[in-house]
Amino acid sequence: MAEGRAAVQEFFTERAARWDAKFPDDGPAYASAVAALGLRPGATVLDGGCGTGRALPPLRDAVGPSGTVLGADLTPAMLEQAVLKGRDGAAWLLCADAARLPLRDGALDAVFGAGLISHLPGPEIGLRELARTVRAGGVLALFHPLGRAALAARQGRQVTSDDVRAERRLQPLLAATGWRLDSYVDEDNRYLALAVRIRAGEPTGGDPA
Numbered sequence: 389m390a391e392g393r394a395a396v397q398e399f400f401t402e403r404a405a406r407w408d409a410k411f412p413d414d415g416p417a418y419a420s421a422v423a424a425l426g427l428r429p430g431a432t433v434l435d436g437g438c439g440t441g442r443a444l445p446p447l448r449d450a451v452g453p454s455g456t457v458l459g460a461d462l463t464p465a466m467l468e469q470a471v472l473k474g475r476d477g478a479a480w481l482l483c484a485d486a487a488r489l490p491l492r493d494g495a496l497d498a499v500f501g502a503g504l505i506s507h508l509p510g511p512e513i514g515l516r517e518l519a520r521t522v523r524a525g526g527v528l529a530l531f532h533p534l535g536r537a538a539l540a541a542r543q544g545r546q547v548t549s550d551d552v553r554a555e556r557r558l559q560p561l562l563a564a565t566g567w568r569l570d571s572y573v574d575e576d577n578r579y580l581a582l583a584v585r586i587r588a589g590e591p592t593g594g595d596p597a
């Protein structure tokens with residue numbers, strides 16, 4: 389599911405006020421996905437497509453008071469909910485496109501993206517932009533509290549092999565955009581792909597079996 393920016397904003401504006409109430413039990417899954425990033429105190433991390441900011445408090449806990457947490461989202465209504473919930477106390481919020489970030493090259497140690505990649509109109513452009521902003525050796529977590537099959541079932545559709553989150557599609561996409569897929573989990577109650585920002589000329593790993 390990839391849509392234009394206006395369609396994304398319309399879709400999430402309609403849902404913003406009810407977003408957190410719809411998924412009340414996701415907190416521990418977000419905390420555990422954030423832990424998988426292995427952030428150190430003082431690190432700089434971006435939550436790309438942060439929405440209402442559900443991941444921002446655990447990201448702040450991970451980097452501590454000396455770290456920097458940025459939350460970027462395309463939909464102002466989602467960011468307004470983040471502010472209403474006081475999550476702007478955990479992060480700097482930016483109304484920005486994850487595919488065109490107002491950040492310098494290599495500014496970030498890590499990016500967390502929950503439910504983001506399927507909404508990017510061009511996942512290659514988005515992943516390349518995230519790679520531009522992350523230092524070599526930095527980490528990307530693509531997360532969803534539901535695996536692909538469970539999410540498709542909830543949305544009343546079949547899981548498809550051309551889904552950008554499928555390992556066979558994601559691995560080469562990451563390799564082409566500056567990342568090496570390090571681990572991949574697609575279970576009913578957890579989707580988590582972890583990738584490392586590669587240095588120029590570094591191998592990206594082979595095709596998945």
Ligand SMILES: C[S@@+](CC[C@H](N)C(=O)[O-])C[C@H]1O[C@@H](n2cnc3c(N)ncnc32)[C@H](O)[C@@H]1O
Nearest residue numbers: 400437438439461462463466485486502503507
């Ligand atoms: C499925 S929601 C997930 C929100 C939040 N990460 C969470 O897990 O609750 C996807 C979010 O990504 C945002 N989004 C979609 N495309 C984006 C883009 N190109 N740049 C920044 N945000 C984007 C949407 O506005 C929406 O808030």
